[in-house]
Amino acid sequence: MWYQNLKELQDEGKIQIVGLIQEQHPDRCRLFMEWKKLEFPILVDSLNRLEVTGIPMMWALADQSLVIETRPKLDWIQGEFLEMAYPAMIIDNPAPKESRAVQHYLKEEWTQAIAAFSLEVNAASVQDPEDGRPFFRLGCAYRARHDSEDRKAGDFQRAIENWTRAIALDPGNYIFHRRLQQYGPRLMKPYPFYNWVAQARREIQERGDKVPALRVEPRGSELADRSRKAIEASKDQEANPDPKKNMPQDEKGYIQIDTVVAPYPARAGGSVAVHMDFRPNKKLGTTWDNEGGPLLIWLERGEGFTLAKQLWKSPLPGAASSSEDRVHDFEIGLADAKIHGKRTVKGYAIYFVCEKDSGLCTFARQDFEIEIPYLQARPRRSKGGR
Amino acid sequence: MNPLLALASSFLVLPLMAQQIPPKKDKPFPLLRFPVLGGKKGETKTLGDWKGKNVLLIQFASW
Numbered sequence: 001m002w003y004q005n006l007k008e009l010q011d012e013g014k015i016q017i018v019g020l021i022q023e024q025h026p027d028r029c030r031l032f033m034e035w036k037k038l039e040f041p042i043l044v045d046s047l048n049r050l051e052v053t054g055i056p057m058m059w060a061l062a063d064q065s066l067v068i069e070t071r072p073k074l075d076w077i078q079g080e081f082l083e084m085a086y087p088a089m090i091i092d093n094p095a096p097k098e099s100r101a102v103q104h105y106l107k108e109e110w111t112q113a114i115a116a117f118s119l120e121v122n123a124a125s126v127q128d129p130e131d132g133r134p135f136f137r138l139g140c141a142y143r144a145r146h147d148s149e150d151r152k153a154g155d156f157q158r159a160i161e162n163w164t165r166a167i168a169l170d171p172g173n174y175i176f177h178r179r180l181q182q183y184g185p186r187l188m189k190p191y192p193f194y195n196w197v198a199q200a201r202r203e204i205q206e207r208g209d210k211v212p213a214l215r216v217e218p219r220g221s222e223l224a225d226r227s228r229k230a231i232e233a234s235k236d237q238e239a240n241p242d243p244k245k246n247m248p249q250d251e252k253g254y255i256q257i258d259t260v261v262a263p264y265p266a267r268a269g270g271s272v273a274v275h276m277d278f279r280p281n282k283k284l285g286t287t288w289d290n291e292g293g294p295l296l297i298w299l300e301r302g303e304g305f306t307l308a309k310q311l312w313k314s315p316l317p318g319a320a321s322s323s324e325d326r327v328h329d330f331e332i333g334l335a336d337a338k339i340h341g342k343r344t345v346k347g348y349a350i351y352f353v354c355e356k357d358s359g360l361c362t363f364a365r366q367d368f369e370i371e372i373p374y375l376q377a378r379p380r381r382s383k384g385g386r
Numbered sequence: 387m388n389p390l391l392a393l394a395s396s397f398l399v400l401p402l403m404a405q406q407i408p409p410k411k412d413k414p415f416p417l418l419r420f421p422v423l424g425g426k427k428g429e430t431k432t433l434g435d436w437k438g439k440n441v442l443l444i445q446f447a448s449w
Contacts, residue, residue: 006442016436019423020445026423032448033423040444042423043431049418051408057445063438065414072442081440093414095432106419107428182449193449 003038005074010040014082020057022048022175024143024182028194030212035200046144047105047137048175055174065093101137110145117141121162132170139163139179147216156260156275164263184262185271185331186227194218195225220329221262221273231271231306231333238311241296247350247365254286254353254364255279261372268337269377274370278314278326278349285356287323290316292352292363295326299347305372306333307345321354332370336377345370415443 009015017040021029026044033042060069060081072081098106101116117138124134139162146155163180170176181188197218204211260275278295280286288295295314299307307330314326332345346369354361406413419430433441 014440016439016441018433018436018441018443020420020443021423021447022445023447023449026421029448030423041431043420043433044423045418045420049407050416052445053408055445055447059409059415059443061415061433061441061443063440065417065433067409067411067413067415070409070411077442084440093417095417095419095434098419106421106430178447178449196448 002074003036005078007039009078009082015077016040018043020045020050022046022052022055022178024140024179025147025214025216025218027212027215028197028218031197031200031204031214034209034212035196035204046140047102048133049102051133053172053174101141105137105141105144108144108148110141110148110150113141114138114145130169132166132168132173132176135162135169136166136173136176136179139166153256153258156258157264160260160262161264164265167263180263183221183260183273183275185221185273186224187230187271188263189221189224189226192223192225194222197223219327220275221331231308231331233301233306234309238309240298241311241350242298242348242365245365247363250351250364250366252284252355253281254284254355255349255351255366256281257349257366257368259368259370261370265340265373265375266334267378268334268341268374271331271333272372273329273331276328278328278351280323280325280353287321287354287356288326289321289352289354289361291320292361295328296350297328297347298350299345302343302345304335304337305343305345306335308333332372334372334374337374338376340375341373343372343374345372 006015006017010017019038019040019042021042022045023029024046026042026046029042033039058071059067060072060077062068062084068081068084069076099116099120101113101120104113104116117134120134121138124131139159142155142162143159145151146159160180160183163176166176167173167180181190182193197214201211256279258277258279262273262275266272276297280288294316297312297314299310301307301310309330312328312330314328317324334343346367348365348367350363350365352361352363407416409415415433417432417434419432422429422431425431433443
């Protein structure tokens, strides 16, 4: 309703609405705008250079520069704001000089941006060790490269690590929290972030409009709902698919596994989201042979952590053969601990793949370890105390 | 009317006012360059691109 009122003013040329977002994946907002039929330009501030501390915010600006009001009410906009006459004011408002890191980021030169933001992190650690902003921005650059063709193994984990550090330094920063919560476990979440995407696509399609494509599909923890329950181990007995290690080891590296833990470090007594990417080796021309069955992931139980399940099966695509990256997300609960430490979760994956040059198709097993560094548990609040 | 605006209307010139981050009332909004949603790679805009209009800048999130 508020938008319809403002849109009328915009259509009459009385105001210009401009949107501002801090999202890591801005094109999801484009889908949201199409779904809700919102029509105004959006400025993207993924790095939060404006240092906003909450959402939503609104600023009424005279002649594009002077802030007349913050969080204005609709009747003020429809009344006083429109009635004010703004002569051509001369305001000394030069464009700020941007850092080299920001310049690279704006040009989508991710590797250069990472290098330059790393220098800012190093400088801040000396000049202002309490400043979380450089860590947050370095994390954004790592994640942006992870989503690009220049992606390097470990980019996403470094993004999580830097965002976790930013929050440790600035625990009251809402934007920092939201970024980590997006990829973090359900225990951290205030609500599911992108569960509206499926409904938006369906409704746009039903009305015959074009559905904007997403560069990065929301997955796992981005769709998961909040939970305040600790992870419980399933009581079902699950069969280990290869207990005696009879499957041949993947010695050629047909599949590359990239594992990310969020947050990093974790907190004892909490939980972590684990994101695993299984990527066919392009140099070997690896393809999944889907007639050989699904990708299997087996996790070993151990001391100090809880698995809801041990055996996971990746869904199979319809095609007999494919070469897509397969992603798998799950959560691990961590036991309380009074000192900092590290948990290691061992597991393996089994898959049926084909090699392009030789035409060889084979089952292969790859063992892996998921390392989860953690900080000591937060002190519990005493019950019944003052 | 805001006294600062009244002054501006009278003299057509505002005294030097430092912009602030985060943006504050009665201060110039920082003219940082931002990518525009759906724009070309590397394309950026500032609020100065809507010069001459009263702008309502709305910050929100799709999450």
